[in-house]
Amino acid sequence: MHSKYTGFKLRRLAVSGISFTFKLFMLVLFLFPFYWMIVTSFKTYGGSIVFPPTLLPHTFTLEAFEQVFTRLNLWNYLKNSVIVTVAVIVIQTLIGVPAAYAFSRYSFKGRGIMLALVMAAFMVPTQITFITVYIMMSKLRWLNTLLPQIVPFGASAYGIFLLRQAFMQVPTDIIEAARLDNAGEIKIMTRIMLPAAKSSLMTVTLFSFVGSWNSYFWPLVMSNAEKVRPLTLAIERLKDQDAGINWPVIMAGNMIMVLPVLLIFLLMSNKIISSMGYRGIK
Amino acid sequence: MAKIEFLDVHKSFGSAKVIENLNLTLEDGKFNVLVGPSGCGKTTLLRMIAGIGPATKGQILLDGEDVSNIPPGKRGVAMVFQSYAIYPMMTVRQNIEFGLKNNRVPKAERERRISEVSQVVGLAPYLGRKPSQLSGGQRQRVALARAMVKEPKVFLMDEPLSNLDAKLRGAMRSELVQLHKQLKTTFVYVTHDQVEAMAMGDCIILMDQGKIMQQSDPETMYRDPNNIFAAQFIGTPPTNIVEIGSENFKLGFRPETIILSANAGPDRAFTRRVKIMTREMLGAETFYKLCLEDGQEAMARLTNSSLAEGDTLYLQVDEDNLYFFDAKGNRVRKTGSQHYDAMVERVKRSHES
Numbered sequence A: 001m002h003s004k005y006t007g008f009k010l011r012r013l014a015v016s017g018i019s020f021t022f023k024l025f026m027l028v029l030f031l032f033p034f035y036w037m038i039v040t041s042f043k044t045y046g047g048s049i050v051f052p053p054t055l056l057p058h059t060f061t062l063e064a065f066e067q068v069f070t071r072l073n074l075w076n077y078l079k080n081s082v083i084v085t086v087a088v089i090v091i092q093t094l095i096g097v098p099a100a101y102a103f104s105r106y107s108f109k110g111r112g113i114m115l116a117l118v119m120a121a122f123m124v125p126t127q128i129t130f131i132t133v134y135i136m137m138s139k140l141r142w143l144n145t146l147l148p149q150i151v152p153f154g155a156s157a158y159g160i161f162l163l164r165q166a167f168m169q170v171p172t173d174i175i176e177a178a179r180l181d182n183a184g185e186i187k188i189m190t191r192i193m194l195p196a197a198k199s200s201l202m203t204v205t206l207f208s209f210v211g212s213w214n215s216y217f218w219p220l221v222m223s224n225a226e227k228v229r230p231l232t233l234a235i236e237r238l239k240d241q242d243a244g245i246n247w248p249v250i251m252a253g254n255m256i257m258v259l260p261v262l263l264i265f266l267l268m269s270n271k272i273i274s275s276m277g278y279r280g281i282k
Numbered sequence B: 001m002a003k004i005e006f007l008d009v010h011k012s013f014g015s016a017k018v019i020e021n022l023n024l025t026l027e028d029g030k031f032n033v034l035v036g037p038s039g040c041g042k043t044t045l046l047r048m049i050a051g052i053g054p055a056t057k058g059q060i061l062l063d064g065e066d067v068s069n070i071p072p073g074k075r076g077v078a079m080v081f082q083s084y085a086i087y088p089m090m091t092v093r094q095n096i097e098f099g100l101k102n103n104r105v106p107k108a109e110r111e112r113r114i115s116e117v118s119q120v121v122g123l124a125p126y127l128g129r130k131p132s133q134l135s136g137g138q139r140q141r142v143a144l145a146r147a148m149v150k151e152p153k154v155f156l157m158d159e160p161l162s163n164l165d166a167k168l169r170g171a172m173r174s175e176l177v178q179l180h181k182q183l184k185t186t187f188v189y190v191t192h193d194q195v196e197a198m199a200m201g202d203c204i205i206l207m208d209q210g211k212i213m214q215q216s217d218p219e220t221m222y223r224d225p226n227n228i229f230a231a232q233f234i235g236t237p238p239t240n241i242v243e244i245g246s247e248n249f250k251l252g253f254r255p256e257t258i259i260l261s262a263n264a265g266p267d268r269a270f271t272r273r274v275k276i277m278t279r280e281m282l283g284a285e286t287f288y289k290l291c292l293e294d295g296q297e298a299m300a301r302l303t304n305s306s307l308a309e310g311d312t313l314y315l316q317v318d319e320d321n322l323y324f325f326d327a328k329g330n331r332v333r334k335t336g337s338q339h340y341d342a343m344v345e346r347v348k349r350s351h352e353s
């Protein structure tokens, strides 16, 4: 009997030990690239190519960051990225919220088909549509503006779907009570539905933000002038300017790129995790 | 204040006809109680008045005006939902204020009304709280306050007390009756509890399967039911219904009108030998389940608790306490039926044979 319990205890210890090692492994796996990016961006060019590589910079320098700003007209690209991202989020919200409200609460002719279309759009990858869209944009003579990076993303199928699910959780009684309180549909949407769907709205906004901020392929195809290109493309340009690849400069560029995303995740991590858990997204 | 009229109203959900050909008038200023078993259409009726579940066909008039095309928020009605439906993300104050703001009531007036109403329902200390920080009874008061503050012409209440414990329910019942006396507006109160209906209503509307079975004051509802359904729905235990041999009518009598004795008195209209099957002593009164000689059963509700299971006695009921019903279950009254006396005779004779 004594030995049986010892076995049990040992087994539990072993399990928790394995689990801890695994978690540590995952953490390193995810964090190391980040760490490497940060460290490299503070190295000198010489420091970045020594062999074997060092885990910390020999001489800590902001040289790489300076170079990013001198080599590129960074403010122009940053401005484009911000405008595109903000515009996409605002338009998606303005279109997505009423659409989701209508899909969740009204019965109208063709609702099923329209919802199916939204879902279908959700599943079609951009690689299939980009040529057609490109031709359309070029006919509209929009390629030297930011519009091709904004307008096609004005409606997010994913956002509409997720918000609709959240809106459907709101009890009908509450909406009817609001109607009896003489609230118009806009007011019901903003005062009743949105507060109830806060976590979903945040998830949607966050995904749009990351998607738009990080998008590379689409602006690459849809722009024909430097003045309308976003930060992602600019960082790419840091690569091919020199004969040898200047890693600290590229990493500094990437730092500037991911900093806003990182900040937002750090500031809102609690809310993000709770909203994801609530949705059942792992 | 408003009179509410239903004219030939129909309501169906898809192919399911829930209400057909309803004609009903709810008098101005009365405490109307809609009562009936679950699923009979009480909530459906309220929702039609409120305009949130419009009638499929027919007209609904408020003070003689057809409201079919008036949106819910402009009808001057307020509703307390079965589920309360208070806005979970707003504070108590915001909940109460929401309707007033939407109706463009000026700020000073809003403040005055909110403080008045929250005094009346006892919510003053809780105005800053979120609904999740309130007890069930307090939430119910929020729902009530939200309706009261609008000073509506018509007050609709859908089983507002059903989620409360027995004690609080009793207290709220008398508070609502009190409130009605103060406001003197038209109340339409839904319940499936006959005791609540009898205790609170000026006018009871008894429904079954989308039809009005009887509309009258509580006293009449109890003393003079229109049909077997009304006789059995009101009263505990329900009215006994027995068949007399092979007659094509049925006889009803309330458990509390039964006289049980060792010797049958000569002048009673209905007499049967019965055996006591079970006895339930409830304090002031005792319920006895009785078995008639022909196998039919009846319940008696007496103050006498000294009878025992297995006793064999005479059950008697006076003529005044007998209800006659035709084969369809509708009441046959003394006035207006030439068969009435003959039926009484047949009941009297039925014991001797």
Ligand SMILES: Nc1ncnc2c1ncn2[C@@H]1O[C@H](COP(=O)(O)OP(=O)(O)OP(=O)(O)O)[C@@H](O)[C@H]1O
Pocket: B013, B016, B018, B037, B038, B039, B040, B041, B042, B043, B044, B045, B192
């Ligand atoms: N939205 C709906 N769709 C289909 N049928 C419905 C709908 N709402 C109500 N019904 C049906 O209409 C009938 C009346 O419902 P209603 O809610 O009015 O009953 P009720 O008298 O309020 O019952 P309860 O005492 O249980 O609240 C029921 O048979 C119900 O199944």
Ligand SMILES: [Mg+2]
Pocket: B042, B043, B044, B082, B158
């Ligand atoms: Mg109901």
